[in-house]
Amino acid sequence: MPASYTALVDELAACIAAGQLKAGERLPPQRQFAYEKGIAASTAARVYAELLRRGLVVGEVGRGTFIAGEAPPLPALLQEPFDGRIDLEFNFPNLADQAALIGKSLGAWQRPETLAAALAPVTQRRLVEAGRVSATFFAADRWRPRPDGFLFAGSGRQAVAAAISALVPVGGRLAVEALTYPMVKGIAARLGVTLVPIAMDGEGIRPDALAKAHRAGALPGVYLQPVMQNPLGYTMSETRREEILRLVRKLDLMIIEDLVYGFLSDVPPLAAQAAERSIVVDSLSKRLAPGIAVGFLHVPAQLRERFAVTVRTGAWSVSPLALAAGMRLLADGTAAEITRRKRSDAAARQAIVAECLAGHCIEADPRSYHVWLHLTAGWRAETLTAAAARAGIAVTPASNFAIAPGHSPNAVRLALGLPSHDELRLALTRLGALLASRPEETDITE
Numbered sequence: 001m002p003a004s005y006t007a008l009v010d011e012l013a014a015c016i017a018a019g020q021l022k023a024g025e026r027l028p029p030q031r032q033f034a035y036e037k038g039i040a041a042s043t044a045a046r047v048y049a050e051l052l053r054r055g056l057v058v059g060e061v062g063r064g065t066f067i068a069g070e071a072p073p074l075p076a077l078l079q080e081p082f083d084g085r086i087d088l089e090f091n092f093p094n095l096a097d098q099a100a101l102i103g104k105s106l107g108a109w110q111r112p113e114t115l116a117a118a119l120a121p122v123t124q125r126r127l128v129e130a131g132r133v134s135a136t137f138f139a140a141d142r143w144r145p146r147p148d149g150f151l152f153a154g155s156g157r158q159a160v161a162a163a164i165s166a167l168v169p170v171g172g173r174l175a176v177e178a179l180t181y182p183m184v185k186g187i188a189a190r191l192g193v194t195l196v197p198i199a200m201d202g203e204g205i206r207p208d209a210l211a212k213a214h215r216a217g218a219l220p221g222v223y224l225q226p227v228m229q230n231p232l233g234y235t236m237s238e239t240r241r242e243e244i245l246r247l248v249r250k251l252d253l254m255i256i257e258d259l260v261y262g263f264l265s266d267v268p269p270l271a272a273q274a275a276e277r278s279i280v281v282d283s284l285s286k287r288l289a290p291g292i293a294v295g296f297l298h299v300p301a302q303l304r305e306r307f308a309v310t311v312r313t314g315a316w317s318v319s320p321l322a323l324a325a326g327m328r329l330l331a332d333g334t335a336a337e338i339t340r341r342k343r344s345d346a347a348a349r350q351a352i353v354a355e356c357l358a359g360h361c362i363e364a365d366p367r368s369y370h371v372w373l374h375l376t377a378g379w380r381a382e383t384l385t386a387a388a389a390r391a392g393i394a395v396t397p398a399s400n401f402a403i404a405p406g407h408s409p410n411a412v413r414l415a416l417g418l419p420s421h422d423e424l425r426l427a428l429t430r431l432g433a434l435l436a437s438r439p440e441e442t443d444i445t446e
Contacts, residue, residue, distance in 0.1 A: 086427040089394040093417030118324035143272035156283025158316040159295030166310035175222035197403035221254035228261040231413040294326035356428035369417040
């Protein structure tokens with residue numbers, strides 16, 4: 001009779017404690033584990049979930065599950081008492097005073113009549129007003145968005161999902177950067193869309209690679225991040241922008257342009273040069289705070305109705321409270337002030353990285369909230385991720401961002417925005433000492 005899942009968890013925990021399973025060692029895929037133990041796949045999933053909950057493993061479905069194990073003897077810098085996990089994985093820029101600024105702006109909501117208006121249904125009249133406020137806020141010297149071009153979703157992720165759903169039919173193909181925002185992979189899988197990775201260079205996707213992919217099979221469009229690309233931090237030059245725009249016009253492609261990090265730069269969207277070809281996606285979660293859950297789509301006039309129907313029928317519509325809060329913060333200057341402070345904060349955090357990881361191979365825009373750390377000296381991305389987790393630091397391996405399995409560089413992304421400056425310095429100091437030590441296990445089979 002197969003053992004219960006708790007017995008299997010205890011068995012694996014004992015093996016880890018005894019050193020029979022060593023830190024950094026990869027567990028078999030869940031289906032293989034289920035076959036070997038003679039259990040159901042659902043039971044194997046419960047075993048792996050419980051191991052993760054106990055902190056005995058790290059990783060996720062799609063790239064593997066690795067033993068975290070007991071912390072090994074660490075270099076002196078890593079032996080300080082540690083009382084919490086420092087998150088360099090989730091990239092939500094956080095200012096110590098942003099809640100106070102937002103609270104001041106929304107203080108009027110203490111009056112029932114004001115709050116009642118914010119809680120009321122999102123009518124067409126409210127959407128028209130939100131479009132006007134948004135167009136005023138996002139207007140710049142080189143881009144004047146149309147008020148009637150805006151649609152609103154429940155988050156940036158939902159805006160991306162709505163854009164892909166509206167643009168690409170089920171079973172269709174969408175070009176994307178070879179290394180890109182990880183959530184796009186899950187979104188595409190759920191929508192029945194095949195992602196086609198496009199080779200990149202130091203400015204983003206290569207025009208020749210996009211043309212080649214289109215010749216191999218017609219593409220309706222391309223998803224890309226032209227400003228402070230996640231995870232690599234690249235921003236397209238004017239020359240590259242012009243090359244891409246000439247190509248998409250020639251090939252009759254649409255661009256889903258993710259500008260979620262655009263608030264850290266004055267570079268305009270591609271829509272400034274090709275409004276008829278660009279669907280701009282943005283959100284307030286990183287610009288302001290995760291709780292201000294408003295996603296934006298700015299859509300060419302000829303596609304607006306199709307996209308509006310997709311947002312509505314896909315259950316991606318914005319909530320009344322979030323829309324009211326977001327528009328108030330845009331209109332009264334609070335969003336502009338938080339943006340200004342976050343630009344300064346990002347530069348300060350990049351300076352901490354430069355100090356703590358001096359001598360390491362790092363790619364980053366000095367204005368951004370993330371860096372790309374290339375690994376050398378025997379470290380592999382998954383091994384470092386597991387070792388960092390034992391030291392109380394969460395980082396993201398390159399495989400999470402790779403569209404093609406097995407084609408990720410040996411690197412990790414460090415997200416800088418969530419911890420305080422002191423926590424960030426501590427995490428990077430620990431990480432630097434870890435990189436200077438010998439990895440426990442460098443021969444992990446993919």
